[in-house]
Amino acid sequence: MNLSTTGLHLAPNAPIDLQLHTVHSDGRWTPESLFDHLLNEQFSLVAITDHDCVDTAVSLQQLALEKQLPVLAAVEMTTTWQGEMTDLLCFGFDPNHTALNDLAQNLMRRQRENSQQVYENLVQQGFDFLPDALPTVLAKPSSQQPHALVNLLKAHGYGLGDPSAGKLVLGAGCKFITNDPAAVAEAAHQSGGVCLLAHPGRTDGFMTFDVQLLDQFRREVQIDGLEVYYPLHTPDQTVMYQAYARRHKLLISAGSDSHGPDKPPIKYRAELCRALLERVGIQIA
Numbered sequence: 001m002n003l004s005t006t007g008l009h010l011a012p013n014a015p016i017d018l019q020l021h022t023v024h025s026d027g028r029w030t031p032e033s034l035f036d037h038l039l040n041e042q043f044s045l046v047a048i049t050d051h052d053c054v055d056t057a058v059s060l061q062q063l064a065l066e067k068q069l070p071v072l073a074a075v076e077m078t079t080t081w082q083g084e085m086t087d088l089l090c091f092g093f094d095p096n097h098t099a100l101n102d103l104a105q106n107l108m109r110r111q112r113e114n115s116q117q118v119y120e121n122l123v124q125q126g127f128d129f130l131p132d133a134l135p136t137v138l139a140k141p142s143s144q145q146p147h148a149l150v151n152l153l154k155a156h157g158y159g160l161g162d163p164s165a166g167k168l169v170l171g172a173g174c175k176f177i178t179n180d181p182a183a184v185a186e187a188a189h190q191s192g193g194v195c196l197l198a199h200p201g202r203t204d205g206f207m208t209f210d211v212q213l214l215d216q217f218r219r220e221v222q223i224d225g226l227e228v229y230y231p232l233h234t235p236d237q238t239v240m241y242q243a244y245a246r247r248h249k250l251l252i253s254a255g256s257d258s259h260g261p262d263k264p265p266i267k268y269r270a271e272l273c274r275a276l277l278e279r280v281g282i283q284i285a
Helices: 032-040 057-067 098-123 135-139 142-155 165-171 181-190 211-220 237-247 270-279
Strands: 015-020 045-048 074-079 090-093 194-197 225-229 251-254
Touching: 015 090, 015 251, 015 270, 032 045, 032 057, 074 098, 090 181, 098 135, 098 142, 098 165, 098 181, 135 142, 142 165, 181 194, 181 211, 194 251, 194 270, 211 237, 225 237, 225 270, 237 251, 251 270
Parallel strands: 015 045, 194 225, 225 251
Antiparallel strands: 074 090, 090 194
């Protein structure tokens, strides 16, 4: 298929953002509204990294060609490592290759099975819902289904005190389904793409990486780089990850993690991610 990034050349200071989310996963942007915002702000390249959504890459490329906005094929895959959430960013893969999509579809199937089991457990515990409640939950993107179960309880007047709705769904067996990080990295490479560790410095429910953990993770998972530039990284973390990436000749990405207009995309300079962009066929000059 035709890609919106084919033959793309960028100036070193061209504005880019390589982590954005839409309603296809857990964002509030529609693709159309996000594209309109990005065009209005004169972004030169972006990556839409909806969680575990590989099957949308083709339609996003079609929209990118229509809007004349270069969009790098990308996805953020949900994984766990040592029992902690550890997201991986995959860039530049062939949207028609099945390896990454197979993992994403398998995750969706397992999340739906978990959501259905949680719903049935809640009903057995005496909670009463409207007839269309379960289909509505199962129609949500995988990353939104646990939240949808919490909202379902609240909408029916349950879990507004103690125990909370969150505790009730956890007690009914609710889980965030994840993939194995090594399998994701392998699938990204099989699909012609690269795999980077997302936001390694986050502390809000994710594995927070120091140098020793990065070394250990890289021994187990064949990642190609790190998301060095990220809004929640401290200045010291950014310096540490930048130095680590350079020392080990790793690719560097930069992303805002924008999920909606309240936290809009950030204009990072393309030269910050030169090696990554050149690896996926985008020239910086």
